[in-house]
Amino acid sequence: MNNIENIIPIPEGQSQADFIKNDLGFNIDTNDPLTKAALSDSVENENMDILGSGELMKKTLIKGEINTRPGRLDLCVVDIDGKLEDGTKVENFTDYKIQLGDVEVVQGLDLAIALMDVGEVAEITVFPRFAYGNLGRDPDIPSSSKIIYNVVLKSVTMEPEIDEMSYEKKKEFADKKRERGNWWFSRNEPVLAIQCYRRSLDYLQPSVDNSNKTSQNKITDSQLQALFADRTKVYNNLAAAQIKTEAYDTALESVDNVLRAEPENIKALFRKGRILTRKCETKRAILTFEKAAKLDPESKAITQELSVLRQKLVNESVEQKKLYKKMLGSPKKIENMSSTASSKFKNKLAVWSLFGGTLAAVAGVIVYKFAF
Structure with missing residues (x-):
């Protein structure tokens, strides 16, 4: 059961959209397909075009309990069966736990499960764009495959208070989100990877006040050090994803978070050097790569980056001299100008x-x- 209590009843004769707009004070666009789907009640055997493009369809096979739809970050327990159009089974999960909105399943399922009630059984058809895309998934899902899912939403509970979680639970949640981020990164989906890494960091924050916790939830010094080590790892991965999106300023912040904890982290130094290179800060980039080279003199990648940057610095110096000459003229002309003056x-x-x-x-x- 969904544990959200005290649901405000909608006045008789008023639509959900009117209630949200007039009584709750939210402006909504009732013509938006996703909003329209969110406001619609589930009707058995009726196809719902969630995005209005035909690329994500939901058909309710068995209705669930009304007003029990999950919200973002709620914890859902689901059964999932997925098959290709030819009937080949490619996914099968029983009592699978996901946190809605954290892309722990393909995007199509993440959106569609949010429109299910507890106890509902639905057929969800996900086109490639919101499933496994052009890459597919080795070895069983070919490129550009449409997948038909049979989903049962079994239960919904709210996200626990992070500050009240035990060390083990924090680590479990953080690891799951980091690993999911790595999966999205490996599929060249850096934006989704960034989302997962940021959520992982949420669970790796130290508690506000550890002294007042029970012995069960209190985190020891060694566990705290382990959380900080995990944070460093996630920040390093986050920086790599941010570089891919060309968000160089935020990537620099992430990598500096790593280097504050581990000044000799070669991966972080290498990424910082690349960020500074892309920001056209050649001298700072050279200094960063030189520090990395001292720590790992055998690295061909670092040596190559340094070689390219040093040549770039020479070229920039030559270009500057040419520019000065162009601005001031030839030495003979300068001499004539001086003589005339x-x-x-x-x-x-x-x-x-x-x-x-x-x-x-x-x-x-x-x-x-x-x-x-």
């Missing part, structure tokens, strides 16, 4: 000398006239 200065000096002499003569006459 000097000549003009001498002529002006002569004029001012003559003018000064004339003034002196005139002054002498005036003085003589009034003095004698």
Whole structure:
């Protein structure tokens, strides 16, 4: 059963959309396909086009208990059977636990399960874009496969308070999300990988106040060190995913989090060097790779990066000199300009000398006239 209590009843004669807009004060677009699907009650054997594109369809086979749909981050227990269009079974899970919205299943299922009630049995048809895409999944799901799932939503509970979780539970949740992030990263889905890594970090935060916890939930110093070590690992992976999305500033923050804990982490230094290279901070990148090279002098990758950057620095210096020459002109021209300027200065000096002499003569006459 969903453990959300005190559900506000909808007034008689008022639609769900009107209630949300007028009574709860949320503006919603009732024409948006996903919103429309979220507001619709499940009707047996009726196809629901969740996204309005025909790429994600849900058919309720057996209705569940009304008003028990899960919310984002709720923990769901589901049975999942997946098959290809030719009937080949490719997935089978019983009492499978997922956290909704954390892409622990393919995106199509993540969206569709949010529209199921507890006890509901549904057929969910997921087109490749929201399943395994062009890559497929070795060895059983070919590229660009549509998958038909039979899903039973068995129970829903709210996400536990992270700060109240035991060390073992925190580690279990964090590891699961990190591993899922690695899976998405391996499929070249860095945005989804980033989502998973960030959620993993949520479970690796130290408790606000460990002193008031029960002996069961209190984390020891050694366990705290283990959590920090896991955080470092996740931040390193997060930086790699952020580099792929070209989010270099946030990637630099992530990698610096690693280096604050482990200043000699070669992976982090290598990634920092690459980030600085992409940010066109050549000198800082060279210094970072040089530090990495001292720690791992046999690394061909580090040596190659250094070689390229040093040549780039030489090229930049040559280009700067050319630019200065272009701005100032050739040395002969500069010499002529200096000679001309000097000549003009001498002529002006002569004029001012003559003018000064004339003034002196005139002054002498005036003085003589009034003095004698």
